[in-house]
Amino acid sequence: MSVVAAVKDPIQRIGGSFMFSREARKYGESTGVPGFIGPYARGRGGVLGEVDADVVVAAFGFLAPETVRAAWNSVTVPAAEAAAAYLGACQDFGRRKLAGFAGAEPLAELLQAVAGAAEVPGVPLFAGWRALPAAADAPARVSQYAHVLRELRGGLHLMAVLSAGLAPLQAVLISGSPLSAGPVQARAFGWVEPFEEITDEVRARWEAAEAVTDALIAPAFEVLGADGGAELVRLLGAAEQQLFAR
Numbered sequence: 735m736s737v738v739a740a741v742k743d744p745i746q747r748i749g750g751s752f753m754f755s756r757e758a759r760k761y762g763e764s765t766g767v768p769g770f771i772g773p774y775a776r777g778r779g780g781v782l783g784e785v786d787a788d789v790v791v792a793a794f795g796f797l798a799p800e801t802v803r804a805a806w807n808s809v810t811v812p813a814a815e816a817a818a819a820y821l822g823a824c825q826d827f828g829r830r831k832l833a834g835f836a837g838a839e840p841l842a843e844l845l846q847a848v849a850g851a852a853e854v855p856g857v858p859l860f861a862g863w864r865a866l867p868a869a870a871d872a873p874a875r876v877s878q879y880a881h882v883l884r885e886l887r888g889g890l891h892l893m894a895v896l897s898a899g900l901a902p903l904q905a906v907l908i909s910g911s912p913l914s915a916g917p918v919q920a921r922a923f924g925w926v927e928p929f930e931e932i933t934d935e936v937r938a939r940w941e942a943a944e945a946v947t948d949a950l951i952a953p954a955f956e957v958l959g960a961d962g963g964a965e966l967v968r969l970l971g972a973a974e975q976q977l978f979a980r
Contacts, residue, residue: 737963749884752827775805777820781862795892801924828877838872845879852954857889894946
């Protein structure tokens, strides 16, 4: 298995887990808007600046447009302030869950190296999140840069899905998320049923889009070399074990 394939799921899980944490809930409460989706949209999309909601729709891609528009406009916290607070939640989550993790410093360095080597065309959320200040401590940086790389793959995957002639909803129905099956995730993203039946032909196009995504993101990992790539795989596995230990 290539490094790109081996790290895809761990980065997805580590990078996105803070969004459902006590730190993220505290951030959400600070916005004065109940529920998950409004604070999430403003926090994640805040790196785009004070933009029209359609700009956030374009960047998010896999969420239902009307859901994103309503969520973005529901929170009045300034975009930069929301992004900084959401970043703080991400970093604090890493500090809490990866406290004492011996591999935090080298893992943070490897993740930052990949993020720094990546190109930004077509991935505005990645570019915005990469531009935010890095945490001083390694556990926080692991969480932060796992999220940054999650945004990189997500943006590249959106391009690959569209180039394969797929609708974003079709990709969601096939892939789901680390926590939810496709239809459950689609409902969480605001899409309205009834959902189409996914055919073998559509699934094959999605699998081709996954391969294109791997090819698009692979150059960023070349900065690590073979030894660094193997170490990244190992450290991500160890970080996951601690992060999700009960």
